[in-house]
Amino acid sequence: MNQYEQKTDLYFELKGSPESTKESYSRRMQAFTKYLQENNKSIENMTHEDVQQYILYLKKEKGLSAGTINNYISAIRFFYTYVLVYSREPS
Numbered sequence: 001m002n003q004y005e006q007k008t009d010l011y012f013e014l015k016g017s018p019e020s021t022k023e024s025y026s027r028r029m030q031a032f033t034k035y036l037q038e039n040n041k042s043i044e045n046m047t048h049e050d051v052q053q054y055i056l057y058l059k060k061e062k063g064l065s066a067g068t069i070n071n072y073i074s075a076i077r078f079f080y081t082y083v084l085v086y087s088r089e090p091s
Contacts, residue, residue, distance in 0.1 A: 007083045028075035043084070051076055 012022040033043055035054055051073075058064045058072060 004079070004083045008079075011078075011082050024071070025075040025078060028072050029079050032072065032076055043079075046080075 008022070008026070032054060035057065036043060036046060036050065039050075039053075041050055054076075055069060055073065058069050064072075
């Protein structure tokens with residue numbers, strides 16, 4: 001995950017997001033990464049099904065509210081769209 005930290009920092013700096021937003025997204029992505037590792041998956045190879053299983057885990061196992069789960073989904077979407085995909089493109 002550390003290899004993506006610079007791209008994440010740049011995105012939030014360019015967007016002018018508060019530090020609290022960056023920290024919130026970072027915590028949620030760390031939790032998702034940990035979940036993937038516990039299930040022998042990597043963030044680079046995550047699938048749509050992995051995300052769906054994580055959402056079910058948050059709902060059933062963690063008992064989180066829909067609003068909180070949406071925050072996790074937003075963090076995963078951000079990471080995939082603005083960090084992971086751009087990391088795959090040639091420099």
